[in-house]
Every structure is written in C-alpha cells, then in structure tokens.
Amino acid sequence: MSTLHPFDQAMALHHSDLRSGLFTGATSPDYWNMVGPFGGTTAALALQAVLRHPDLLGEPVALTVNFAAAVEAGQFEVLATPVRTNRSTQHWTVVISQNGQVNTTATVFTALRRETWSESDVPMPEVQRPDDVTPIRIGPEGVAWLGQYEMRPVSGQPPSVWDGSGTHSESLLWVREHPQRALDFASLAAMSDVFFPRVWLRRAHRVPAGTVSITTYFHADAAVLANVGTGFLLGRARAQRFFNGYFDQSAHLWSEAGHLLATSNQIVYYKE
Amino acid sequence: MSTLHPFDQAMALHHSDLRSGLFTGATSPDYWNMVGPFGGTTAALALQAVLRHPDLLGEPVALTVNFAAAVEAGQFEVLATPVRTNRSTQHWTVVISQNGQVNTTATVFTALRRETWSESDVPMPEVQRPDDVTPIRIGPEGVAWLGQYEMRPVSGQPPSVWDGSGTHSESLLWVREHPQRALDFASLAAMSDVFFPRVWLRRAHRVPAGTVSITTYFHADAAVLANVGTGFLLGRARAQRFFNGYFDQSAHLWSEAGHLLATSNQIVYYKE
Incomplete structure (x- = not known):
C-alpha cells in the first residue's frame, strides 16, 4: 500500500537511461480533468523534471508552460535541458512527449537568490x-482533480444560474491540498492553475475554454515555503481582456500570513 | 541610402540556406542599450522569426522570451521551429545564438482567431x-534605443533625486515610435518592454537591474493594429512583488481609442 500523497504520486518521475535529463512518468487518475490531466499537474511536471535534474542550480523563479496538444492517459516522457548556466542563474527548456509527439513545451528559470x-x-x-x-463539497460526480484540493471560495464562485448576467471576472478563494501536504514549488505551480475559466464568471455563460x-x-x-507548510493559500484570479477567442487571466497567491508567494498569468482559449 | 525605418532595419532577418526556419540578422546600433541591445528588440526578433517562417499559421497570441545571456554587438542566428501545428493553432520554439552559444530562448503561440x-x-x-x-527629451548623451521612442510620461517618472524616498512602482506614459511607424506585432512586442526598472521608482534608489x-x-x-496606425499607446507598468533579487512587472498597453492591445509580464533581476 502506497503511503505517497496523491500529488507526489502524480509527480513521480523516473530517470531514463537513454539521455541525461530524460524522465518517464505517467498521468495520474487522481488529477484527471474532463478530457485530460489537470493542467496544473502538467505545469508542475515540467518544473519537477528541472528540480530532479542533477545539474540544477538554485531554485525556481519563472516557469512558462505551453499546452501544445492533448495529453493522453498513460505514460509520457519529459526532457529537461539546461540551455545556459551562468554563475548564479540557469535557463531551461522542457518538452513533454507521448509516442514521440510533443504535447507540452516549457521554459524554466532558476537562480541562487541572495537576501x-x-x-x-x-x-x-x-x-x-x-x-x-464554507468549503465547496466535491461530490463523486465531479472531476477528479477538484477532489485533491480543499477550496473555500470567498467571492466570485461559479454562477449558479447560467443566464448571461455576469458583470466581473474576479474570484477569491482559500485553497490547500486535500489531504494536506506541505507546500513546495511543484504544488505552488499546480495551484497557480486552480481557477475555473474566467469567461464563465464574466458572462455567466458556460462555453468551452482551456489554458x-x-x-x-x-x-x-x-x-x-516551509513556513507556509500545510497552511491555506489565498488565491485571486481575474481576466483582463477577452478578444476573439482568447482571454488572459492574472492570478495572485498569498500565504495566510500575507506573503505574496506567486504571481501567475495565463492565456486561455474560449469559444463563441 | 536606406529608406527603411530603424525598427525595420533592426528586424531585418535573412533566410539561411542551412536549415528551414533558420535566419541570420545583426544587432542594431540604433537600439543599443547600456551593455547590449534593448531587450524589446530581442523579444521582437524572436517573434519576427516566427512571423517570417513560411509555415506560419495565424497571428501571434502569446510570446515568452528568456534572456539567457548577454547579446554581443554583431551577427546572430535565429532558429524558429513549429513544434506543434493544430487545425487553427500553432506552438513555436525559438532560439537566438551567437557563435554557437544560445543567448535567448522563446516560445510563441499563434492562432487563427474567430470573431x-x-x-x-x-x-x-x-x-x-x-x-x-510634455515629451521627454533624450539628449545625445542618452542610450540609443530611448531615442527611437517618443515618450510622454503621465506619472511615475524616474526619480529626479535618488534619496530612497520611493513609495510606489507605477508609471503611466504615452509612447510611440520616433520616427513614426505603423504599429505591428513586432513593434508591440518591443513596446511591451519600454518601461524603466520598477525598482528604481519604488526605492528612488538606482541599483543594477535587468529583465x-x-x-x-x-x-x-x-x-x-492597422487602426492604431502611428497613434500613441498608453502604457502602464507596476511591480507586484520584490523578493531577494527578483521582482515582477505587470504592464498594460492601450491604443488611444482605449483598446487594451497587450498585457505583458516580466521578471527582473535586481541587486542589493
């Protein structure tokens, strides 16, 4: 019986003998979304490959992940390459593939920080x-990944009536992993993507959307991060501009003590 | 005598015979910063290689550029690769190199938009x-690239006295190219990076800083963009979090008519 937290299971990567920086992993049913894995875990996996790389210098400062194609259930390969290593900084490229086809590209910047x-x-x-x-209750009918987070929405919940009456795109919620797990960079990367599509809130109209x-x-x-431990994060997300099929989302994540831990932006496809 | 606008000269790329998607170019003295080219032109060049690629699908939606190492004056190579092409979207990776050493990595997302x-x-x-x-006057003693823009600061100008008295990090300014030039995606990418380091404003203290x-x-x-033409853009930039050597900057660029044309974020190194 595994005692690993579901997130650690999802992040499990195995060194490949084929090439330095090449890892294999498998999608986790615990973090399944409607038609593929929760994007937050895919982003976290791109980061995780860098964190697992023997040549890593410093800690993550910036992460960009591009969802180029659908990720299928099952095995994948992650290749992390240190493109340029300077005295106290390192630039990485990451590619996630299945059956020789790239589905995700990423760049990561790590650095040794000074006070x-x-x-x-x-x-x-x-x-x-x-x-x-009050926490949201995720029933067994819901998508799996939502069950991995304890979400306590403060404002901007998904509309209860889809009547086109939306007026704003901002949500605030407390969030932490369920079961609880001490925060690390990979989980912070994943939690940067926990917000439902802003277009649903803004329009009170449910349309296909994806990061x-x-x-x-x-x-x-x-x-x-160690000081945050298993504490809640306060997340805020809002859209800035919706234009002909794509909108951007700006997100902030604070610790309970008020430390702004991460700022995150994404561009999201939407239909209609 | 060349009749090309300085920005078009800076964006000039030549197809290499060596490989599809490989271009050569040269840094422009017109856009020189203190110790290298203005980062905005480097970002625009990464985009330009994609825009010049014969297999391009659609128009730019997202651009991430990582400044991995100093760019030296002189020739460079840009390699743009379409990693994944879907029905109406395309994901790209871009690498800029000099003498076989990568100095810049980028990812670009392009798409056919629908109304x-x-x-x-x-x-x-x-x-x-x-x-x-009132426009800023850039004297001949200033850095070259600033002379390529007409900037009319509304608020948040660089401190006139560096006495550590700063209280906020927000600047607003009107900006357009000088001499005037019709806006396109490359120039919009460059103009997303025209703001001086937020840490200077926030602290009224001048420290080394770089994107x-x-x-x-x-x-x-x-x-x-054609409707904007040679009109001014209103740019707003502010920092969100300064932490142990790195801060993020959030920027917005509107047309004079009030269309939010671009949202841009960057992570910036600072010392002390």
Whole structure:
C-alpha cells in the first residue's frame, strides 16, 4: 500500500537511461480533468523534471508552460535541458512527449537568490479567514482533480444560474491540498492553475475554454515555503481582456500570513 | 541610402540556406542599450522569426522570451521551429545564438482567431491626452534605443533625486515610435518592454537591474493594429512583488481609442 500523497504520486518521475535529463512518468487518475490531466499537474511536471535534474542550480523563479496538444492517459516522457548556466542563474527548456509527439513545451528559470531589500506592492485582500468560509463539497460526480484540493471560495464562485448576467471576472478563494501536504514549488505551480475559466464568471455563460499557456513567477524560496507548510493559500484570479477567442487571466497567491508567494498569468482559449 | 525605418532595419532577418526556419540578422546600433541591445528588440526578433517562417499559421497570441545571456554587438542566428501545428493553432520554439552559444530562448503561440464575444475588464486610465503631456527629451548623451521612442510620461517618472524616498512602482506614459511607424506585432512586442526598472521608482534608489524573462499576450489582430496606425499607446507598468533579487512587472498597453492591445509580464533581476 502506497503511503505517497496523491500529488507526489502524480509527480513521480523516473530517470531514463537513454539521455541525461530524460524522465518517464505517467498521468495520474487522481488529477484527471474532463478530457485530460489537470493542467496544473502538467505545469508542475515540467518544473519537477528541472528540480530532479542533477545539474540544477538554485531554485525556481519563472516557469512558462505551453499546452501544445492533448495529453493522453498513460505514460509520457519529459526532457529537461539546461540551455545556459551562468554563475548564479540557469535557463531551461522542457518538452513533454507521448509516442514521440510533443504535447507540452516549457521554459524554466532558476537562480541562487541572495537576501536583498524586498517588498510587496500588492497587499493581500482583507477577507474572512479560512475557518470562517464554507468549503465547496466535491461530490463523486465531479472531476477528479477538484477532489485533491480543499477550496473555500470567498467571492466570485461559479454562477449558479447560467443566464448571461455576469458583470466581473474576479474570484477569491482559500485553497490547500486535500489531504494536506506541505507546500513546495511543484504544488505552488499546480495551484497557480486552480481557477475555473474566467469567461464563465464574466458572462455567466458556460462555453468551452482551456489554458493555452501559463507563466508563473515564484516570489519565495524553500524557507518561505516551509513556513507556509500545510497552511491555506489565498488565491485571486481575474481576466483582463477577452478578444476573439482568447482571454488572459492574472492570478495572485498569498500565504495566510500575507506573503505574496506567486504571481501567475495565463492565456486561455474560449469559444463563441 | 536606406529608406527603411530603424525598427525595420533592426528586424531585418535573412533566410539561411542551412536549415528551414533558420535566419541570420545583426544587432542594431540604433537600439543599443547600456551593455547590449534593448531587450524589446530581442523579444521582437524572436517573434519576427516566427512571423517570417513560411509555415506560419495565424497571428501571434502569446510570446515568452528568456534572456539567457548577454547579446554581443554583431551577427546572430535565429532558429524558429513549429513544434506543434493544430487545425487553427500553432506552438513555436525559438532560439537566438551567437557563435554557437544560445543567448535567448522563446516560445510563441499563434492562432487563427474567430470573431467572438469580446470585452475588457481593465479600462484605460483616464489621463491627459498625448498632446497635453510634455515629451521627454533624450539628449545625445542618452542610450540609443530611448531615442527611437517618443515618450510622454503621465506619472511615475524616474526619480529626479535618488534619496530612497520611493513609495510606489507605477508609471503611466504615452509612447510611440520616433520616427513614426505603423504599429505591428513586432513593434508591440518591443513596446511591451519600454518601461524603466520598477525598482528604481519604488526605492528612488538606482541599483543594477535587468529583465530575465518577459511574457506578452496580444489582444489584437492585424486589423486592430492597422487602426492604431502611428497613434500613441498608453502604457502602464507596476511591480507586484520584490523578493531577494527578483521582482515582477505587470504592464498594460492601450491604443488611444482605449483598446487594451497587450498585457505583458516580466521578471527582473535586481541587486542589493
């Protein structure tokens, strides 16, 4: 019987003997979305291959993941390549493939940080604490990956009536893994993608939508993440511009203590 | 005597016979920054190689450019590869090299757009019109690339006294190319990077700083850009989080008519 957390199972990568930086893994049924894996886990896997690479320098600062084609259930290969290593920084490219076909490309920037003057220009919104917010119940009829997170929506929940009455695109929610798990860079990358499509909220109209590319900046080091531990994150997401089939989403993730841990942007396809 | 606009000269790429998607170009002295080319032109060149590729499908929607190492004055090679082509979308990787060493990596997403419901959730700030704002004068002592833009700062100008008194990181300015040039995707990509480092404004303290990675989402098609023509863009930039050597900058670019043409984010190295 496995004692691994479902997220660690999803992140499990095995070194391939074929080439340095090449790993194999398998999609996790626990994080299945409607027609493929939860994009957050795919993004996290691209990062995970870098974190597992023996030549890694420093910690993640920036991650861009492009969802180029559908990921099928089953095995995949991840190839992480350190393109350029400087004294204290490293640039990576990552490719995820199945049956020799690329379905995901990514770039990662890692760095050795030094302690410097630090500041946040985006204070955490003043909202109810997690204990005062009712969790969403994910029934067995729901998609699997939603069951891996405890979500306590503060505002901007999915419309209960799809009547075209939407007026804004902003959601705030407390989120942490379920079962609880100490935060790390991979899980933070995944949690940057937990927000439902902004177009549903903005229009109160349900249309097909899917992330095309996501970029996450990490504003934390391992010590900061260790301090967060299994605590909740406050996530805020909103769209900025919807234009002819694509909209962008800007997201922020704070620790309960108010540390802005990550800022994330994505461009999302939508129909109609 | 060349009649090409300096930006078109900077964007000039020549097909190489060696490999499909491989181009050669040369850095432009007109867009020189302090110790290398203006990053905006490097980002635009990565996009330009995709736009020049014979297999291009659609128009740019997303561009991520990673500045992996210094670009030296002189010749460079750009290799644009269509990694995955779907029915109406295409994912690209781009690499810029000099003397066989990669200095820049990029990913580009292009798509055939369809007309859909469209909306902006970030209205253009109400500010003075360009004619009512005094342009910055760039003297011959200044860096070259700044002379290629007409900038009319509305607020958040670089501090006149570096006394550590900064309180915010937001700048607003009207900007267009000088001499005037009709807007296209490459110039919009470059203009997403015209803002001086936010850390200088935030701290009123001048420290070494440089962009590491920039991601720009285009919310326009060729027809929208043609309507903008040589008009001004209103640019807004602000930092969100400064943490141990890296801060992120969120930027917005509107047309004079108030169309949000691009949203752009970058992660920037800073010292001290």
